[in-house]
Amino acid sequence: MKNSVKKLFIVIFVIFSIFVAGCLQSNQTSENSAPINLVKMSGQEMIQKLGTGEIAGFIMWEPYPAIAVTKGLGKDLILSGKIWKDHPCCVIAYDEDWYKSTNNSDEILKRMALAQLKSVEYINNAKQSDSPDHEELINYTMQFGGMTDPAAANLSLADVEFVYNTNIPGTTTFIKNIQDFGIFDMGKWNQSGYKNASDYANSLVTNNYVDWAINNKDADFSGISLQEPVNVRYGYLINDIHELPFYIGWQKGYYKNLGINISIGEGAPFQNGAFEMQKGFKSNTIDIGSLGIPPVIIHRINSNDFSTDDARVGVIAGMNNEGSVIVVSNNITSLKDLSGKTVGYPGPGTIQHVLFLMAAEKEGLRVSN
Amino acid sequence: MKIGEKKKEVVINLLSLVGFVLLWQIILILTREGIFSIPFIRLRDIPTPVETWHALIGSMFTRIYGPSLTYGIYNHVFASLERVIEGGIIAFIIGVPVGIGVGYSRIIGNIFNPIIEIVRNMPPMAWIPIAIFIFVSGGSIFIVFIGVVFPIILNTIQGVRSTDERLLDAARTLGASESKIVTKVIIPSAFPSIMTGLRIGLGVGWMAIVAAEMVIRSPVGLGYFIWNMGDLGRYSEMIAGMIVIGVIGYIMNISILLLQRRFIKWED
Numbered sequence: 001m002k003n004s005v006k007k008l009f010i011v012i013f014v015i016f017s018i019f020v021a022g023c024l025q026s027n028q029t030s031e032n033s034a035p036i037n038l039v040k041m042s043g044q045e046m047i048q049k050l051g052t053g054e055i056a057g058f059i060m061w062e063p064y065p066a067i068a069v070t071k072g073l074g075k076d077l078i079l080s081g082k083i084w085k086d087h088p089c090c091v092i093a094y095d096e097d098w099y100k101s102t103n104n105s106d107e108i109l110k111r112m113a114l115a116q117l118k119s120v121e122y123i124n125n126a127k128q129s130d131s132p133d134h135e136e137l138i139n140y141t142m143q144f145g146g147m148t149d150p151a152a153a154n155l156s157l158a159d160v161e162f163v164y165n166t167n168i169p170g171t172t173t174f175i176k177n178i179q180d181f182g183i184f185d186m187g188k189w190n191q192s193g194y195k196n197a198s199d200y201a202n203s204l205v206t207n208n209y210v211d212w213a214i215n216n217k218d219a220d221f222s223g224i225s226l227q228e229p230v231n232v233r234y235g236y237l238i239n240d241i242h243e244l245p246f247y248i249g250w251q252k253g254y255y256k257n258l259g260i261n262i263s264i265g266e267g268a269p270f271q272n273g274a275f276e277m278q279k280g281f282k283s284n285t286i287d288i289g290s291l292g293i294p295p296v297i298i299h300r301i302n303s304n305d306f307s308t309d310d311a312r313v314g315v316i317a318g319m320n321n322e323g324s325v326i327v328v329s330n331n332i333t334s335l336k337d338l339s340g341k342t343v344g345y346p347g348p349g350t351i352q353h354v355l356f357l358m359a360a361e362k363e364g365l366r367v368s369n
Numbered sequence: 370m371k372i373g374e375k376k377k378e379v380v381i382n383l384l385s386l387v388g389f390v391l392l393w394q395i396i397l398i399l400t401r402e403g404i405f406s407i408p409f410i411r412l413r414d415i416p417t418p419v420e421t422w423h424a425l426i427g428s429m430f431t432r433i434y435g436p437s438l439t440y441g442i443y444n445h446v447f448a449s450l451e452r453v454i455e456g457g458i459i460a461f462i463i464g465v466p467v468g469i470g471v472g473y474s475r476i477i478g479n480i481f482n483p484i485i486e487i488v489r490n491m492p493p494m495a496w497i498p499i500a501i502f503i504f505v506s507g508g509s510i511f512i513v514f515i516g517v518v519f520p521i522i523l524n525t526i527q528g529v530r531s532t533d534e535r536l537l538d539a540a541r542t543l544g545a546s547e548s549k550i551v552t553k554v555i556i557p558s559a560f561p562s563i564m565t566g567l568r569i570g571l572g573v574g575w576m577a578i579v580a581a582e583m584v585i586r587s588p589v590g591l592g593y594f595i596w597n598m599g600d601l602g603r604y605s606e607m608i609a610g611m612i613v614i615g616v617i618g619y620i621m622n623i624s625i626l627l628l629q630r631r632f633i634k635w636e637d
Contacts (some may be wrong), residue, residue, distance in 0.1 A: 035438050037588040040597070054505055182434030185603050187420070274600040298555070302602030305413045307401065311602075342588070348600045360436040368438045368588050369597075 022140040034340030035366040038356065042271065043087050043239060050074050050329060053270050056337075057328035058344035059352040061089075062156035062241040063145035065325035070152040074327045077335065079159060081322040086161070088170035089351055090242040090319035091205075091293050092116060096312035098287040106209075108230055108260060110216075112288060113209035113317045115254040117164045117217055119245035122252070127157055127194045137248075156241045160323035164245075165210055167318060170290040171201040174354065175297055181357050183349060185302045192301055204300065209316040211272040226259025234262050235280040237290030238269035242320040243290045265289070272347045278303055282311040292351035299349070326359065335363045345369075390418045416605035421612065423604030440589055442613055448589035449582065450617070453574050456513025460570060464518040465563055468525020471480075473555060478526075489519040493577035497584050509590070512581035517570035521563065528562025529555050561629065568625040575618045 041049065043064035051073045058064070068074045080087060092112060099105045122357045126133035141153040174195035178184060194200040216224055232255075236243045249255050255262050265286030270276040273295025280286040282303055296313055304311040330339060345352050349369060360367045399405035400412040416424065430441035471476040471485070493516040500508035532555050540554050582592025591614050598606040 033450065039586045039588050040600070041586050049586075052505065180435050181437045182432060182439065185599060185601075185605075187423075187605075272600075274602070278599075299602050303409070303414075307413065310411075342586075344586075348597050349602075357436050365436060366433075366438050367436050368440060 006295075025138060033336075033366065035368040036335075036338045036340070036360065037342045038345045038367055038369040039342050040347045041344045043346070046327075047071070047073060049344060050327065053329065054342070055344045056332055056341035057326060059324060059326045059356045060344070060346060061237070061324050061352065063141075063147050063152055063239065065327045066152040066156035066159070067147060068327050069148070070149055070155060074329050076325050077332065078326040078359060079322065080324040080355050081161075082327075083355050083362070084173075084256065086170075086321050087292050087355070088167040088174070088239070088318060089321055089323055090237075090290050091166070091315045092246075092288065092290050092317040092319060093281070093296055093313040093315050094288045095284065095286065096309060096314060097280045097284060099314065099338050102230075102287075104226070104230070106230065107226060109209045109288075109316050110212040111214040111224070111226065111234075111258040111260055112255075113164065114216060114224075115249040115258055115260070116245055116317045116319070117210070117213045118254050119248040119252070120162045120164045121217075122248055123157075123162045123245060140248055140251060141241060141244060144239070144244055145241050159325060160241055160244075161243055161321040163211065163318040163321050165318050166205045166207050166315060167321075168201050168205050168207075169207050171199045171293055171297070171315070174294055175200050177354055177358060178294060178297055181354065183298055183302075183354075188301050188304065188306070191306045192304075198235075200297075204297070205315040206219075213317075221257040223256075228262055229259045231261045231263055233265040233268060233287045234283065235265045235268040235276050235286035235291070236274065237273065239269060241289070242292075242323050245319055246290050252255055272350050274299065274347055274349050277311060277313075281313050284310075294351045294354045295349055324355055326356070335359060335365060339365060359369040387496055394418050412520060414604055416608055420605045421608045424603070425609035425612070428606050428609065440594075442591070442594065442610060445589055445591045445594040445610070446613060446617060448587070448617035449575075449591045451620075452510050452582075452590070453513050453571065456510045456574055456578070457517050457567070457571050459510070460514045460517035460521055460574075463514075464521030464566070464570075465525055467565075468522040468563070469529055469551065469555065469559070471522070472526040472529025472559070473551060485519070485522060489523070491515075493573065494580050500581070501585055504585075508585040509578055509581040509587065512577045512585070513574040516574035517567070520570035520573060521566040521626050522564045524566025524569070525559055528559025528566075532558040532563070559581050564625065564629045568622060568629070571621055571625065572618060575621060577613075579614055 010211065016140065039055070041058075043060050043336075046055065046060055046064055047068050050058060050068055057074065057077065058068075065076060069076060080089075083130075094105070094109060102108065122133065123137060123310035125131055126137035128134065131137075137157070138150050138153045141157055142148065142150065145156060147156075148155050179197065192200070194203065234246070235245055250262050265280055267275070267279045267285055268289070270280060270291070273291040276286070276289055276291045277295050277299035280289055282299070293315070296315060299311050300313060326335070328338070343356070345356060353369065357367055378431060394417055396405060397412065397415060397417045406412065425442070428439075428442050430443055432439045432441070471481045472478070473600060493512050496512055496515050497508075500510055500511050536554050536558065537550065540550050545553065578590070579592040579595075582590035583596045591610055595607050595610040598604070598610065
């Protein structure tokens, strides 16, 4: 019995020490201004919780900000273009294993870039309200974004800059930020052998396919179509207007006319880029896909088994620049007002995560994540 | 049990743990060398014990990188424990009187039994989706409550029903009132059983909290930590978090067992 009492006191002492240390630690953090608490959730939850006041705001890809604003649940606080003008966002990436095991992968990728170019040209023309294709574009936007309100579709299109060019300097900046924010697994980074951010960006992004697409943009599809149609398993993010060019290319038959049959990969559409990298590319359930550039940057290092390079992907084209928004409830007027409050985001390592940290850094704020 | 035998047991227990860690390391080395593999499982992605240890130490306390503040495992443990304790206390306050009522009174038993029998078969995890929608905050505490309350109720009922009839008869013969019988005879007699219910319940609650934190949004908590680390592809931290969950669950169980032994002398 005496022995058990002794043990009990030891256990109580240990628990008590943990509590005391916990109080000391929490006092330490409260001396500074309270951090903004980023909490992972889906876009639907963000809208619902902003409406009920459970969160003070969220950072998300379009169309969720546009839906929240048009429903009157909140307002735009910062468009991501104000955090970093023309920042790269979603890109088209291919799986390295697929690339190596497919004979004509280069030819397929060239045509993927061309379809992207054509889709972006179509969107940028149809975005103008006087364009004859405008109504069709709004319908595509509502279908892909899961929207019912044309006003929300218009608003979300206005916030996104659709592109097809790759952006190596922007990718380098993202890599530097991801390093500075402590997101890389340093053991894995050392294994990767990249000397610096620029070295990594150059290994990740290639311009060749977009260059080919630009040279062939006026060519007749029937003349440059693949002779033998191929099947490509494609992955994309759920209801993400950034990836509208993919949906346009698919619906309008650009891929098909270039000899590429798109099938949606297992698990797609994905909830966020981290899922697409881990459950899509790494698990070999998709061959090509579109997602934010930060998850690509992070998971090609953190989730990669460097002996097999299973999470190795390459970036062949851009999808969009900018297009994310910090939406807040109507009583919030600055980022500082979010201190100590909960803000929804799509998850760690997403572009919205990195952009929010960048915005907070500018304002000298702290973010718990 | 003799002291020599006890020591022997401790040595075997420790050797078993060391053996497990060694086996883990050896399997991973063989896997990474390409000698061993299991189809459909990416064993290579599992961190070694050494990598897990480094991740545990590295993520134990809060880290700050520029604007980014990443809470340490330690803060997550604290947050999860707080929820389990809160849920446990509420479950205790509600579960014990219900258990005593149902165990002691046939009428109360008939009223509550059908509800208890149906609701107790709904696992705490099944309550997570509804908790997300109906609770503005405290959804995870509710999940713990569901996990803890039924073992407490059932064990209390059993404790009350197994009260020695002779003690009850003696109390009645000496003219004790119903309330005196409950407080002076039934509750002390059922107490060991109630504590067993609490111990089992907190075990279930601890498992439920981790699942709840993976789904119910909160910036801290071990479930949240594991999920976040997974999203970042930081598998060593994930495994470190899982081990911490196991160790804390074990410590909780042992602590309640010791409390039981300390305070329920008459059980010996």
